[in-house]
Amino acid sequence: MNEYIPFLSKSRFIKGMQCHKALWLQTHRPELKDEVGDDKQAVFDFGHKVGRLAQQMFPDGIEVPFDDVPLAEQIEMTRRLIDSGTDTIFEAAFSYDNVFIKADLLTKSPAGWHLGEVKASTIAKENYIHDIAVQYYVVTNSGIRVEKASLVLLTARYVRNGDVEPENIFVWIDVTAEVLRRQEAIRSEIDLQRTMLKGDMPKIGIGRQCKKPYDCDFTGYCWADVPRTPFLTL
Numbered sequence: 001m002n003e004y005i006p007f008l009s010k011s012r013f014i015k016g017m018q019c020h021k022a023l024w025l026q027t028h029r030p031e032l033k034d035e036v037g038d039d040k041q042a043v044f045d046f047g048h049k050v051g052r053l054a055q056q057m058f059p060d061g062i063e064v065p066f067d068d069v070p071l072a073e074q075i076e077m078t079r080r081l082i083d084s085g086t087d088t089i090f091e092a093a094f095s096y097d098n099v100f101i102k103a104d105l106l107t108k109s110p111a112g113w114h115l116g117e118v119k120a121s122t123i124a125k126e127n128y129i130h131d132i133a134v135q136y137y138v139v140t141n142s143g144i145r146v147e148k149a150s151l152v153l154l155t156a157r158y159v160r161n162g163d164v165e166p167e168n169i170f171v172w173i174d175v176t177a178e179v180l181r182r183q184e185a186i187r188s189e190i191d192l193q194r195t196m197l198k199g200d201m202p203k204i205g206i207g208r209q210c211k212k213p214y215d216c217d218f219t220g221y222c223w224a225d226v227p228r229t230p231f232l233t234l
């Protein structure tokens, strides 16, 4: 009998980095997830808009669609684009060892591919490095040579003068060295998450991790019996 290997995606992995219980709930009890409120939706929408702006830096880029397209088809499409000599791919899809990722920007250079993770932020936060590090792990293990990994952030210095100029809005932060340094930790964390997912729900109490780095989607479930006192702001 084949061994059950729980599926992970970039977003699931990142969720698990924040809290194993959140990943377990997402995998086994997704119906307990909070509804997406207007605030959260606005953040998603803004992130989406920033992603679209970043794509405009590469007029010849080709996007691998994701809505209603099976993951295997997205991966196949990506492979075809690479094989046919495409220089810039948006939302390139890869899977390695049942971990699926989509890369915001993948651009070709003479030395290899440049992986870019777009964030609607002016600050290079710690969790963004995990995000691009797991992408690097999957992309390189899929046989793609990545020579550089960068966070693509909004610049705080941009002053709009007329039409929006995407090439002046973003700043590229080279995080290749840090991404390389984390590869072993990424491998270990994937193993830990998989082992955890094969068991019962982890016994993890509420805490700071419920809010950082992201507001957890399962606070309605975990915090149901917690009185709304100033403790929430601790």
Ligand code: SF4
Pocket (backbone or CB within 6 Å): 018, 019, 020, 021, 022, 023, 025, 204, 205, 206, 207, 209, 210, 211, 216, 217, 218, 219, 222, 223
């Ligand atoms: S609410 Fe807190 S304890 Fe519950 S799953 Fe989310 S991060 Fe974990």
